[in-house]
Amino acid sequence: MSEVAESLASRLAELSGTGRVRTDPKSLAAYEVDGRAPSAALLPGSVSEVAEILRFASAERLAVIPIGGRTHMDIGMPPQRYDLALDVSAMKQVLAYEPRDLTLGVEPGITYAELDRSLRKEGQFLPLAPSFAERATLGGIVAAAADTPLRYAHGTAKDLLLGIEFVTGEGVISKSGGRVVKNVTGYDLHKLLIGSLGTLAVITRLNFRTFPLPPGRRMFVAAFADLSGALTLGRAIMKSPLQLRVVDLVNPRAAGLFTAYSGSILGRDSWLAVVEAAGHEKVLERHARDLASLSQDAQATEFVALDEDHRERLFGCLCDFSPIAFGATPAATVFRIAAIFSAIPALLEDTRKLAECHALDCAILIRALSVVYIALLPPANPEVYPELASCSRKLMTLCVKSGVAPMIERCPLEIKNALGIWPPPGTEREITQRLKHVFDPHCILSPGRFRGGI
Amino acid sequence: MSGTPACYPAPKIYCKQEVVEIVRLANRYDLSIVGRGAGTGLSGGALARQGGIVLAFSRMNHILEIDAENQRALVEPGVVNLDLSRATEKYGLYFAPDPSSQKSCTIGGNVSENSGGPHTLAYGVTSNHVTGLELVLPDATVVQVGGRNMETPGYDLAGLVIGSEGTFALVTEITVRLLRLPEEVRTLLAIYESLEDATDSVVDITARGIIPAACEMLDGWTLRAVEAYVHAGFPLDSAAVLLMEVEGVREAAETQADEIIEVCRRHKAREVRRARDARERALLWKGRKEAFGAVGRVSPSYYVLDGVIPRTKLTPTLLRVEEISKHCGLVIGNIFHAGDGNLHPLILFDHRDPAQFRRARAAGEEIMQLCVEMGGTLTGEHGVGMEKNELMPLMFTETDLDLMRKVRAAFNPVGRLNPGKVLPLGKGCGETRLQPFPLSAGGNL
Numbered sequence: 012m013s014e015v016a017e018s019l020a021s022r023l024a025e026l027s028g029t030g031r032v033r034t035d036p037k038s039l040a041a042y043e044v045d046g047r048a049p050s051a052a053l054l055p056g057s058v059s060e061v062a063e064i065l066r067f068a069s070a071e072r073l074a075v076i077p078i079g080g081r082t083h084m085d086i087g088m089p090p091q092r093y094d095l096a097l098d099v100s101a102m103k104q105v106l107a108y109e110p111r112d113l114t115l116g117v118e119p120g121i122t123y124a125e126l127d128r129s130l131r132k133e134g135q136f137l138p139l140a141p142s143f144a145e146r147a148t149l150g151g152i153v154a155a156a157a158d159t160p161l162r163y164a165h166g167t168a169k170d171l172l173l174g175i176e177f178v179t180g181e182g183v184i185s186k187s188g189g190r191v192v193k194n195v196t197g198y199d200l201h202k203l204l205i206g207s208l209g210t211l212a213v214i215t216r217l218n219f220r221t222f223p224l225p226p227g228r229r230m231f232v233a234a235f236a237d238l239s240g241a242l243t244l245g246r247a248i249m250k251s252p253l254q255l256r257v258v259d260l261v262n263p264r265a266a267g268l269f270t271a272y273s274g275s276i277l278g279r280d281s282w283l284a285v286v287e288a289a290g291h292e293k294v295l296e297r298h299a300r301d302l303a304s305l306s307q308d309a310q311a312t313e314f315v316a317l318d319e320d321h322r323e324r325l326f327g328c329l330c331d332f333s334p335i336a337f338g339a340t341p342a343a344t345v346f347r348i349a350a351i352f353s354a355i356p357a358l359l360e361d362t363r364k365l366a367e368c369h370a371l372d373c374a375i376l377i378r379a380l381s382v383v384y385i386a387l388l389p390p391a392n393p394e395v396y397p398e399l400a401s402c403s404r405k406l407m408t409l410c411v412k413s414g415v416a417p418m419i420e421r422c423p424l425e426i427k428n429a430l431g432i433w434p435p436p437g438t439e440r441e442i443t444q445r446l447k448h449v450f451d452p453h454c455i456l457s458p459g460r461f462r463g464g465i
Numbered sequence: 466m467s468g469t470p471a472c473y474p475a476p477k478i479y480c481k482q483e484v485v486e487i488v489r490l491a492n493r494y495d496l497s498i499v500g501r502g503a504g505t506g507l508s509g510g511a512l513a514r515q516g517g518i519v520l521a522f523s524r525m526n527h528i529l530e531i532d533a534e535n536q537r538a539l540v541e542p543g544v545v546n547l548d549l550s551r552a553t554e555k556y557g558l559y560f561a562p563d564p565s566s567q568k569s570c571t572i573g574g575n576v577s578e579n580s581g582g583p584h585t586l587a588y589g590v591t592s593n594h595v596t597g598l599e600l601v602l603p604d605a606t607v608v609q610v611g612g613r614n615m616e617t618p619g620y621d622l623a624g625l626v627i628g629s630e631g632t633f634a635l636v637t638e639i640t641v642r643l644l645r646l647p648e649e650v651r652t653l654l655a656i657y658e659s660l661e662d663a664t665d666s667v668v669d670i671t672a673r674g675i676i677p678a679a680c681e682m683l684d685g686w687t688l689r690a691v692e693a694y695v696h697a698g699f700p701l702d703s704a705a706v707l708l709m710e711v712e713g714v715r716e717a718a719e720t721q722a723d724e725i726i727e728v729c730r731r732h733k734a735r736e737v738r739r740a741r742d743a744r745e746r747a748l749l750w751k752g753r754k755e756a757f758g759a760v761g762r763v764s765p766s767y768y769v770l771d772g773v774i775p776r777t778k779l780t781p782t783l784l785r786v787e788e789i790s791k792h793c794g795l796v797i798g799n800i801f802h803a804g805d806g807n808l809h810p811l812i813l814f815d816h817r818d819p820a821q822f823r824r825a826r827a828a829g830e831e832i833m834q835l836c837v838e839m840g841g842t843l844t845g846e847h848g849v850g851m852e853k854n855e856l857m858p859l860m861f862t863e864t865d866l867d868l869m870r871k872v873r874a875a876f877n878p879v880g881r882l883n884p885g886k887v888l889p890l891g892k893g894c895g896e897t898r899l900q901p902f903p904l905s906a907g908g909n910l
Binding site: 109110111112113114134156166167169170179183184185186187189190191192193194195196197198199200202203205206207211222223224225226246249250251252253254290291293294296297298349350351352353379381382414415416417418433434436437438439441442443445446448449450461462463 | 532534535536537557578579581585589590592593602606607608609610612613614615616617618619620621622624625627628629645646647648649668671672673674675676713714715716717719720773774775776777802805806807840841842843844845846847848849853857860861862864865866868869871872873874875876887
């Protein structure tokens with residue numbers, strides 16, 4: 012270790028406690044972000060330690076990236092600077108849980124799976140089911156605005172987060188929101204932190220509303236010969252009074268990846284509509300009847316209700332779409348595109364033509380009929396990167412022109428560097444930069460990772 | 466409520482360009498600007514506390530587009546809340562936030578205050594139903610935040626601006642998400658001999674996994690005042706009623722209604738009535754939504770509070786409110802969104818009697834402190850405005866408030882928009898320090 016690094020380690024050990032500082036290369040490799048490792052990793056145990064560290068980092072102008080379960084670190088541009096990894100995984104307490112109020116307060120480092128197990132004991136759940144649930148932390152899920160198949164019924168973190176405590180880039184401890192299910196007191200600063208990728212503050216506490224587990228649930232899969240059948244069912248569901256918790260559509264290539272990942276579910280050559288209802292038996296029966304009928308009207312080739320084992324596996328695949336695509340080929344480039352329903356057919360037709368033109372395969376997931384995931388799947392061969400970059404650039408341009416909201420969630424570093432992952436900033440650019448300055452005036456938090464170069 | 470008169474008559478604006486021009490004028494002549502929808506807010510948000518220009522959005526009231534297929538509508542800020550749901554009803558769609566003032570309040574006002582209503586228990590407040598905004602900033606630039614899509618890459622600026630009470634920007638266009646009208650609605654009225662049995666029922670209903678679309682409570686005093694005015698069929702000799710609604714597919718609404726009835730009976734409900742038809746349902750809701758008006762008939766003035774507590778603290782909180790009522794010598798009625806713990810105590814007083822006025826204000830502050838002590842918040846849906854800005858330190862540290870000031874300054878650096886609202890007035894900041902004046906006469910501002 013160099014003299015500078017030793018001095019840094021010693022000062023950091025004072026701030027974070029001996030044993031909670033990592034400076035050896037092997038440990039630091041685990042904290043790499045886009046191939047860049049920090050000089051040190053710190054594991055604070057409390058909000059005051061986080062504040063101390065950030066005050067020190069701010070004074071020394073050290074760049075800090077907050078890190079949880081490291082499951083969504085692919086999202087964002089490569090950091091411009093990266094000195095310290097602030098690993099919050101040691102902060103994993105449930106701080107308050109009142110089941111009868113359906114509210115919860117947790118530290119950021121608790122994993123979704125661990126929290127879910129606690130909540131289930133009380134017959135409740137937090138509908139944020141992310142990818143890599145065993146490792147994804149609540150702080151990371153919120154900071155990355157991680158998606159979930161349950162959004163069709165429950166929305167996203169924006170709809171579930173009641174309040175937050177955080178530490179700014181200057182080491183100031185602050186909070187917004189509250190702990191009750193309804194609250195409009197003060198400015199909703201916590202809304203800004205959702206999806207901010209740690210560029211504004213480090214989250215140290217999150218308050219959520221929880222939900223009772225439904226008395227029963229049933230997942231159905233309808234298979235279609237083509238996209239139009241699946242979309243016809245989607246449109247019919249939107250117009251129906253049915254109350255579904257999952258409505259995801261997957262293309263044949265994605266269905267194939269799911270099969271390879273977790274065993275056979277349905278035919279590989281079909282578009283699949285995966286829908287789930289919840290409630291009492293009478294409610295499930297009603298949904299089964301209506302969905303079968305709507306699927307038939309939409310020319311489904313098959314309609315089945317899944318047993319619990321298949322349901323679990325398919326639900327896991329839906330959560331893990333992006334990592335599954337990335338697992339299929341490390342060169343996968345996964346777009347996350349928010350789109351109104353009527354824009355989806357043209358978007359997918361244009362994507363099909365583009366991918367065909369560049370000889371790329373496409374796995375597609377349409378999440379909750381409102382967010383389209385497109386994974387461009389080239390062979391794992393650096394020679395294809397120019398082709399992949401060209402296709403990705405055209406897709407990004409096409410999305411921006413057609414009014415849908417794209418970003419690249421995962422891609423090879425070469426593509427990130429060549430193309431960027433964000434659409435160009437719009438009229439909000441200046442106000443966004445001013446807000447960044449308010450929270451992090453010295454630009455020490457995740458510098459360069461966010462939209463607009465923030 | 467009355468406020469400092471505006472220095473200039475409220476210009477009625479018709480389009481975004483006029484908003485931009487007026488903001489430029491305000492900059493040239495160094496005037497503050499207060500956006501105003503219908504002025505129905507209950508925390509003084511639309512009052513020109515320090516004079517300046519009141520910008521009335523009531524003529525910018527066009528529904529620009531209803532996109533039924535995508536369940537979106539693009540509206541101007543002056544569109545009346547209920548008018549939007551009426552216009553979209555033919556498509557089987559509606560706008561979920563339903564404040565009691567929905568016949569007159571505007572969507573722009575709902576955005577400013579992040580308004581709620583009885584049905585927010587199941588569907589959330591305004592921020593859960595807005596996907597995009599067009600803003601005019603105090604420097605007259607026009608900024609789009611969010612859009613029609615459910616999410617936009619970047620910071621959630623729409624989420625931040627909604628509920629900022631007109632202190633960040635003027636809103637000139639709003640994209641809202643519309644919900645599908647439910648197939649079945651079941652409305653229930655549970656009647657109790659004791660307030661405690663009613664609050665225990667509320668906690669037990671949610672503990673059993675039922676989240677009603679709405680769960681409202683009226684205490685004995687309030688329901689008698691309402692019954693005399695609305696004739697909704699509330700029993701005059703009861704201690705409390707719960708007005709509850711479950712909705713969704715027929716089978717779910719039926720099952721949940723049966724379960725709720727069972728819970729209410731277990732908690733000694735004297736009777737649980739089901740609304741037999743749409744007329745009965747409308748009458749019960751009229752009783753709830755016109756309750757403030759009913760109270761206005763029996764008292765020269767009243768002060769509507771808005772605080773939130775965890776729903777498990779309903780019983781001890783209401784007992785404390787009763788004690789406060791006794792020691793301040795004023796009647797306090799209770800009507801509130803019980804399901805989400807959003808209290809609306811109504812303190813009755815005579816504004817012509819300065820002593821009563823002072824006691825009403827002190828009682829209000831005591832109840833707000835109580836809400837915070839119980840783990841709750843200062844406002845669930847009415848906003849902070851100029852009513853509670855000086856109470857903000859009950860919930861937030863000076864550091865928290867300082868960061869909020871800086872965030873406001875990022876949008877509104879010289880405090881041109883709606884000065885004197887939301888945050889406590891800083892000493893020596895140049896803003897006129899007025900006493901909070903939270904008292905309402907007749908429930909309308």
